[in-house]
Amino acid sequence: MKFFEIKDGALFFKRRQEIMEICPWGAGLRVRATQNRSFSDKDWALDVPAKADGKIELFDDHAIVRNGSIYAVVTDFGRISFYNEKDELLLKEYYRSWDYGTKDWKDLDTIIMQRAAARTYRAVGGDNYALSVRFEADDNEKLFGMGQYQQPQFDLKGCTLELAQKNTQASVPYLVSSKGYGLLWNNPAIGRATLGANVTEFTAESTRQIDYWINAADTPAALVEQYTELTGRVPMMPEWAMGFWQCKLRYQTQDEVLTIARRYKELNIPLSVIVIDFFHWTQQGDWRFDPEYFPDPKAMIDELHEMGVRVMISIWPTVDRTSVNYEEMSERDLLIRTDRGLNVTMECWGMQCFIDPTNPETREFVWQKAMENYRSHGVDLFWLDEAEPEYTAQDFDLYRYYDGPALECANEYPVRYSQTFFDGMKKEGIENPLNLVRCAWAGSQRYGALVWSGDVPSTFTYLRYQLTAGLNMGLAGIAWWTADIGGFHGGNVHDPAFHELLMRWFQFGAFCPVMRLHGDRDPHYKPLGTTGGGKVASGADNEIWSYTPEIQDMMSYYILLRESMKGYMTTVMEEAHEKGTPVMKPLFYDYPADKTCWEIADEFLFGHDLLVAPVLYAGERTRTLYLPEGRWCEYETGKVYDGGCTITVDAPLNRVPLFVKEGKTVFVK
Numbered sequence: 001m002k003f004f005e006i007k008d009g010a011l012f013f014k015r016r017q018e019i020m021e022i023c024p025w026g027a028g029l030r031v032r033a034t035q036n037r038s039f040s041d042k043d044w045a046l047d048v049p050a051k052a053d054g055k056i057e058l059f060d061d062h063a064i065v066r067n068g069s070i071y072a073v074v075t076d077f078g079r080i081s082f083y084n085e086k087d088e089l090l091l092k093e094y095y096r097s098w099d100y101g102t103k104d105w106k107d108l109d110t111i112i113m114q115r116a117a118a119r120t121y122r123a124v125g126g127d128n129y130a131l132s133v134r135f136e137a138d139d140n141e142k143l144f145g146m147g148q149y150q151q152p153q154f155d156l157k158g159c160t161l162e163l164a165q166k167n168t169q170a171s172v173p174y175l176v177s178s179k180g181y182g183l184l185w186n187n188p189a190i191g192r193a194t195l196g197a198n199v200t201e202f203t204a205e206s207t208r209q210i211d212y213w214i215n216a217a218d219t220p221a222a223l224v225e226q227y228t229e230l231t232g233r234v235p236m237m238p239e240w241a242m243g244f245w246q247c248k249l250r251y252q253t254q255d256e257v258l259t260i261a262r263r264y265k266e267l268n269i270p271l272s273v274i275v276i277d278f279f280h281w282t283q284q285g286d287w288r289f290d291p292e293y294f295p296d297p298k299a300m301i302d303e304l305h306e307m308g309v310r311v312m313i314s315i316w317p318t319v320d321r322t323s324v325n326y327e328e329m330s331e332r333d334l335l336i337r338t339d340r341g342l343n344v345t346m347e348c349w350g351m352q353c354f355i356d357p358t359n360p361e362t363r364e365f366v367w368q369k370a371m372e373n374y375r376s377h378g379v380d381l382f383w384l385d386e387a388e389p390e391y392t393a394q395d396f397d398l399y400r401y402y403d404g405p406a407l408e409c410a411n412e413y414p415v416r417y418s419q420t421f422f423d424g425m426k427k428e429g430i431e432n433p434l435n436l437v438r439c440a441w442a443g444s445q446r447y448g449a450l451v452w453s454g455d456v457p458s459t460f461t462y463l464r465y466q467l468t469a470g471l472n473m474g475l476a477g478i479a480w481w482t483a484d485i486g487g488f489h490g491g492n493v494h495d496p497a498f499h500e501l502l503m504r505w506f507q508f509g510a511f512c513p514v515m516r517l518h519g520d521r522d523p524h525y526k527p528l529g530t531t532g533g534g535k536v537a538s539g540a541d542n543e544i545w546s547y548t549p550e551i552q553d554m555m556s557y558y559i560l561l562r563e564s565m566k567g568y569m570t571t572v573m574e575e576a577h578e579k580g581t582p583v584m585k586p587l588f589y590d591y592p593a594d595k596t597c598w599e600i601a602d603e604f605l606f607g608h609d610l611l612v613a614p615v616l617y618a619g620e621r622t623r624t625l626y627l628p629e630g631r632w633c634e635y636e637t638g639k640v641y642d643g644g645c646t647i648t649v650d651a652p653l654n655r656v657p658l659f660v661k662e663g664k665t666v667f668v669k
């Protein structure tokens with residue numbers, strides 16, 4: 001019986017109710033399988049055509065598909081195993097049964113297919129299935145990437161990860177294995193990834209097909225480069241964006257914004273960006289300045305530009321029922337729908353619906369409003385908040401997008417949200433658009449997405465989580481990542497314990513891809529009014545002079561130190577743009593042959609020549625760290641250490657341990 005054929009350069013398999021395709025794609029293989037009669041026309045993160053000239057061989061009882069450094073062997077029962085160029089097994093599908101005493105392996109395969117198939121389907125309505133694909137687990141492999149989760153685990157082996165977007169959580173499902181393969185779960189459905197000791201499993205609650213892409217390479221760097229070549233890379237970061245960004249919960253008036261910028265200029269502290277956060281507007285979904293508190297935004301922005309300061313404006317994707325744009329957007333079906341009940345998706349100072357950026361018409365409508373009301377005044381970039389989106393009720397079965405039910409495609413939302421502003425800015429002639437966004441999925445990076453980690457608490461525990469999150473985001477292709485310096489929730493400006501945390505977080509933030517001071521500081525001010533931009537309070541002051549003289553001195557030191565490394569940063573950002581290389585990366589990215597580097601989760605490389613060992617615990621005044629091979633010069637003392645060993649160095653409260661590769665220039669005084 002014939003199960004295999006070659007169609008359009010891909011291996012096509014059909015047996016019983018299932019069809020499967022393995023296609024050479026980019027530097028790897030794309031696998032699709034379904035119990036529908038045909039595959040979906042959605043390519044999701046693989047929407048840039050990238051088919052490759054692989055090689056397909058058909059045999060009596062199996063087939064082989066080769067491409068790049070990987071090949072797949074498929075039995076005539078549809079079981080798949082993946083190998084590298086050295087014929088080493090990388091990954092194979094999971095099957096389990098028991099020995100019936102038969103020696104007829106065809107019969108045994110039938111038993112396996114019936115009892116414990118790797119690919120499972122359960123119909124949930126229409127053409128959609130709740131499905132899973134399972135692979136054999138390897139006790140000796142380490143797993144990284146997959147996006148941002150607020151947890152201490154850097155090595156994800158043993159973790160179960162929700163594939164859903166939430167405030168502080170970003171599902172970017174590209175997995176990097178220490179065995180030398182990467183796997184993109186190319187499916188934006190709500191689901192789960194289980195990276196267990198007994199099985200590696202991906203599930204989707206409602207989708208039309210299994211869809212994943214797998215690649216192989218000798219190094220993690222090569223894996224990420226292949227993956228980002230396929231899904232996209234960040235633009236070149238403008239030099240101005242490499243400096244210091246100032247932000248607080250919200251600057252409430254035009255005069256307040258100008259006062260802050262003028263003070264930085266008086267202190268001779270370089271300020272790259274000042275941020276005007278939420279409720280500078282009249283109503284959610286109006287996307288315009290409230291004239292009572294920002295009477296002349298163009299004059300304000302002109303003065304800021306004269307001081308060399310760029311302006312970032314917060315955009316929320318929420319449209320209140322009282323917004324001037326609600327009726328038109330509702331009538332034109334530009335908002336996310338609810339399949340039952342009131343058409344409300346968020347409740348926040350009123351009742352709102354989220355825009356639906358999976359609809360091209362929505363993207364065009366929102367960008368035109370941003371052009372009319374912000375860009376026309378000189379606004380430079382946008383803060384795309386609420387980007388998950390942050391539903392008041394996380395009932396994904398309730399919501400429907402232009403691209404389908406939320407259960408099927410919700411994880412795509414932040415990509416299209418970023419695309420809205422990227423495409424608009426490109427059309428306007430901006431060569432390298434950059435916008436801050438609170439969430440991401442696979443491919444977000446190519447739309448100029450600078451992802452930050454959301455509203456995390458102001459604690460040392462969450463400071464540690466940010467390092468883990470940032471490193472795994474980089475491995476998942478998100479080269480531009482940052483966090484609120486000091487955390488967002490709970491920092492009291494008068495609390496000495498918070499002062500220590502803030503100093504350590506600032507030292508860490510100075511070596512993130514973007515350095516941005518932000519937070520909802522206590523105690524709060526009272527609201528200025530009862531309507532529009534006046535009805536929402538703001539937190540305590542959050543500028544470098546808002547704390548103690550010691551903190552101001554430390555912050556000034558690191559702002560100027562970052563300025564001194566702009567030449568080095570330019571090279572680092574060029575590599576992110578050209579090769580997809582993470583700006584901050586784990587030690588094993590550059591030193592994959594060093595087994596110890598695969599164990600290190602509390603230090604990182606900024607570029608290739610600077611090693612940062614942030615202090616992550618309260619009360620620590622020394623730091624034990626590992627130096628990879630080579631010779632490393634401690635920046636503050638000038639002392640040179642041989643690599644390949646663990647050392648302990650001083651880490652006073654106002655300094656973070658930094659090590660530069662001997663003979664390399666990072667800082668220019």
